[in-house]
Amino acid sequence: MNVFQSIAAALSPQGLLWTLLIIGVATFLHELAHYALAKKQGVGVKSFSVGMGPVLFKQAWRGTEWRLSLLPIGGYVEIDGMAPEEGPGGVYRSPTRGFAALPAWGKVAVLLAGPLMNLALAIGLMTLTFTSQGVPAPDRARIEAVLPGSRAQALGLRAGDVVTAVNGRDIPDTYTVDGQPRAGWETLRDTLATSGPKTLTVERGGQTREVAFDWRAQVNGERQRLGIEYRPDVQPASVPTAFVTSLTTTAEAVPQILRAFGGLFARFFTLDLSRDENVSGPIGTAEIVSQAAALSPWALAQVAVLLNLSLAFFNLIPIPGLDGGRIMLVLVGALRGRPLTFAQEQAISVAGFAFVMLLMMFVVVRDVSRFF
Template structure:
């Protein structure tokens, strides 16, 4: 029951923020919004406030904001003035309304990470050696389990990430490490070994290795509201960059297509993180929100990115794309999304029964 509730809440929050972006920017430009809906299908609950009907629908796999005069063929309806029509607005306003949904997904991620960093601080691995691997440069240099690296070539080291960066920058050149070993400080000379390893995307790259693993000891760095907000924005940007790189690697077939996941995988992940606690669940929500924002920005007709593409073409050419071409593009886009969703669900089922 807890898992089902967590899945509904996470999806609800993600959908709400996405549609809220469209809604707020549309209202900012005084564009009519007859309907704001969470979910699809039959209406379970609804109420009228102002000129907008707010609905909760039966199928919680999306949502929509119905805009007045969404297309040139739509009738505005009784009592709706022509100036509130979406289709009569200049392309740049329509682009901003459409782009606001994905942008709000990124904003949600920043807000979540901001709250997490402010509440819990930023966790950093300490540069303490957990294990020295057999036949490694670290073993040859007499590095030992429990050594804390204080500096590399005279440069202070505070966290494991800084140590890893210095090792990579060495490109296999000899390094002078100052370490704290129990109650004394000793200098150790070590020469990293350059090896071919696979990166996050499965590509072969050359890396310098000492042959040590982290002990897992961490330090919590308390952050104020301002620094926590900066850290949240940086974390969001890092994940955006990694996700875009992952999409490119998928297209280049460097990452196998069976890594694509669908709603079943999302439900499994939400269920697992809900059992781990609120912090893990919020972090996963931020991650899914970023992926949802990027997915919607893809230049595929029927997605927000497809609409942005059409309005951008209209801005450049000075006239809307031919309606017949738009209709064909929408059909291709729907077919592509159905095929992608079917493939993702197939992967989910295959992964579940592996």
Template sequence: MEILLYVGGLLFVLVGLGVSIALHELGHLVPAKLFGVHVGQYMIGFGPRLFSKRIGETEYGVKALPIGGFISMSGMYPPSPGEQEDAAQSRSRGAFRSLIQDARAANDETIDPERATRVFYLLPVWKRVVVMFGGPFMNLVLAIVVFTVLLSGIGVQQGTTTIASLSECVLPAGSTQTSCTSSDPVAPAAEAGVKPGDRIVSVDGTAVSTFAEASAIIQASPGKTIPLVVSRDGADVTLQLTPVAAQRQQVDGNGRPVVDDKGHPVVHTVGYAGVYAQLAYVKQPANAGFDQAMTNAGAVVQLIGNLPVRLWDVGVSLVTGTPRDPNGPLSVIGVGRIAGEVAAADAPLLNRFAVLLGLMGSLNIALFVFNLIPLLPLDGGHIVVALWDGLKRAWAKLFRRPPPAPVDATRLVPLTIVVAGLLIAMGALLLVADLFRPVTIG
């Protein structure tokens, strides 16, 4: 059964990735067709074609490797200037010139003379930006929908004001005891008469609606006797609670331990009562999905900014066998392994499904941000080319000069190949690391 659940998690990621890619390419396809561009192919995946069908002037299909997709638009770049050089002439001018010439030849093949006006490069700048931004935008929309379902539909698991259990005693800080002895002091909540099933109504005269609110007041009241009102069997009962002083390590807003200049943990004194809350899924406001998507996008931008360092750390972990950073980059294999572990985990079904949804939302945010990197062959690179073309035209118009020729992005083919090579190398490193030194949820 565990193996079947693990495989189910893998399939969840593969299907989710396929849907994400399909919607990404649909985000390019729909505006391209609306703007009249001839689109020859809409393909999900790379490699050998599994199946395809031509509908109208476009061939729709699926290929064997589900690691991306593409649409083939006529005239992504302006046609070659003048006569094409032959192969010998191209080679004589160097490898880079040869690459540029080959790219121009391939681009020219997409321009059908009968559809010479239905080419991408002739679109106004804003339409080109819309076409290229459409793909990442669809990933963003999908992520927002997923996070909204997760946070506003299912909810966030939080401690409620209902008491699940109590500590019988107060154990010394750092103690490894697992049970109370007669010499251990009674926990404040048990001494005050709190019982499992009680629902906290107010603490120290302040009404509370979440366990976090109640806990904050208790922690701020070490050694102070405060009234605690609980609802028990339909009636309010007022108890007197005296939280004991306890040392707790301080954490920052992200839940990470705070350390001083010497690297020692920073501790502070808080009130401790010894109560534990029942957990429940609490539905969040409708805008929580959008907020979560933006938070994740910021985290991905930060990760990309530190990507060389993160990749170096992955390589070190792979060679030395040290544990990998769980917040570092992953390949599709790594995401699939985590999804499999989540699906097979010993946890309630809803909990596992919620984690898988969060994983899929984060994956789409990663696709959204990564594709907007302003380098060819990524969508962000095409957007920069379109904006540069628009800037040149605006500059010429401002000074009443003749319209310049369209920007010839084929000149950037050598740089594009370098970027593509780096992307392939990064993918290979992460793939090997996820196979032999994987990140686990352990």
């Protein structure tokens, strides 16, 4: 099997379609937010493209040329006054109208609108998911399956049982191991990593029972398994509860996302092509979406949440060429009391754009290299 066959085997047509749809919607709404904030402040928008590359269809409406382009990846919005304008003698200069004429807060509002739209979309999808599926209860571990012939089966444990306490102590919401936070339900795994008498407090059908047993974590150097599959329990939630849970989940995800981006930059500067589970390229993303599509619509919603959160925070990184980099240049100009010169801004923007392109190429190369 060659590389192309290996990649094709890892993907599914359904997964590819869902990948394009999820990324397409995320990008469209991101650009639509830039468009809306610009128009709200009286700034013209020359064009709005869904997709990139050659234009397949275009239609003028409300002063904007709306385009459908060939490549179904991304999109763009061309806001008046963001690109250099041609002066006398064909010499380009900094724009003086449209976006360029806005006060600093107005420019920041236009630039910030895109990432905030992706953030809002992620929170909205999470709220919908939690309202429909329930909110995770990190202090309760639900047994999903009991392996036949296992120690768990001999102890009378069943799928659907909920473990609420271990060794007489209620499972906490969170705990820390080696300085790293963990959800409370994971304490069950750490408890079984050591030998000795164990007691699980189990809820079943509204009744509580104690399951006590002696446990040996290893036998003849081989790790023993209780024989259960488990995950956090879920509790029904109202819309307000689901919304608050979405906000706290987003806040908890921020450090993880920032660490993932930090790891990506470290690998980029050291040219480390080893696989990183925290950051996926286009093929890896399509693989994840393919797997989610085979599970349920709610699994796809979770992937869409992660993609929108990643898009929001990646665009806020202060690298010229990204929304965060442009915001940084606006703020620098406001602090100086005057904008950067055309030459300065162009040099910084070109360098930032080149860096982003190299970073994207690195992600793609690393994504493909694992198939060799």
